[in-house]
Amino acid sequence: MATRGQSVARTLREGVLDGTFGPGERMNEVDISNSLGVSRTPVRSALGILAAEGLLDYVPNSxxxxxxxxxQDVEDVYAARSVLEGLAARTVAERGLPDRHRGVLHKVLSETRALCDAQEWNEDVREAWSRLNEAFHDTIFEAADNRHLRELIGKSRSIPQLQTVKFRWHDLDTLIESYSDHVEIFEAIADRQGARAEYLAREHVYRSGRRLIANWRRFESPTPARRSSRRVPRAA
Amino acid sequence: MATRGQSVARTLREGVLDGTFGPGERMNEVDISNSLGVSRTPVRSALGILAAEGLLDYVPNSxxxxxxxxxQDVEDVYAARSVLEGLAARTVAERGLPDRHRGVLHKVLSETRALCDAQEWNEDVREAWSRLNEAFHDTIFEAADNRHLRELIGKSRSIPQLQTVKFRWHDLDTLIESYSDHVEIFEAIADRQGARAEYLAREHVYRSGRRLIANWRRFESPTPARRSSRRVPRAA
DNA sequence: CGAACGGACATTGGATGCAATACCTATTGA
DNA sequence: TCAATAGGTATTGCATCCAATGTCCGTTCG
Known part of the structure; x- marks a missing residue:
């Protein structure tokens, strides 16, 4: 096991990503340390890390x-993500896809294909596809073998509330369209078509982003106000 | 003034970037806190931030x-930077360059031009050009108006020892070539040529990176071993 | 009745003390 | 002479304590 600060950071990061902590919500040190059963020290360390990662805003003495x-933020993130994923795809296409990664991608694609053919849509399918989608992109990043690129992409995939918005995001048509994109990207990479792979990856991310943004708009409209209760009103 | 943790982070960040702290060097908490006249707490906070930024490696209990x-790392960074700068240039070209930024760029370019025409090369010229170069790129990022992109680029510009390597990096030819690149990028943006601006920015960063990498190789060859003295050998 | 002022409190920022962990070294035995 | 082990020590990790700061609320004065 790692240090407490690290595990607290992981826990809080998950909470921010899956929406347990809503946007604008204050991260009270003593509340968190009480609920997690640690002292304030590792909590503060974790909060600092999450702020450096961009998940939290920090104001001194507050x-x-x-x-x-x-x-706008989500649009910005996806604009950057698209060129980064394009770079990854092009790099792999130009340098050649190692057999190991080729095998993984093949497996991922065939499983996704099975999901499409089943023509069903439920929570399990959504979950399975979410993992397959991540595996596809992760494998390409790994094959690109660029540590810095992975770090940047990691930052681009950490968006608060992403999980909750994604939850109502997908449907079967999305899955099929995405699968078809993946197949083309894979073939372009396998055929060493660098420019084409870059273009396809960019376009794929752009389309995914556009769908996400549409849902994000619906998601955030009902709650425009950012909760900011510095202190709970005293009882009586 | 901000908190002590923040100023300590700034100080240490500069030290890492300008080579005061060499690669592989241990960041001893008590030494740092003594030399800066603060307690270990803000130092620990600062170290955590710098680790999250990617400037430090962290191993628990060590x-x-x-x-x-x-x-390889520098190559990776510049590969990512080139597509990010390309995105920024294209974005500004497509959305149009605001007058304010156009004015700044014009001023930066004319000052750079004056530097080229002077045909001199000394420490002051190098310093001035370094600032002008940063201003040029910063202005484009600001005009691109993409918060996430700026964060990613900031990460890509934070490389330990960058300052010391850059110190012996430039010469007059480099300055002239870079100026000519900047002029073309500016014109492409002003003419709303999005694809061309993206290509030129990419190529410009790629060339800059290639030069830096050549010097990096010379720089790191003499000291391949990473210093890792956990404790100073006791005297006698 | 409204606005400004003052006090109290919650919350964060920083310092210090203590425990735990790992490393280094010296000693001993084969 | 080399290797393994045991002990000492430096250093980190965490908890707690104190100071500082900002916010909220009640009161008072215009």
């Missing part, structure tokens, strides 16, 4: 609040 | 060491 991602 | 950037 503390940390969950960063609010507007529609 | 502490923080300055991250070693190999030639």
């Amino acid at each position: 503390g940390y609040v969950v960063r609010h991602y507007s529609v | 502490g923080y060491v300055v991250r070693h950037y190999s030639v």
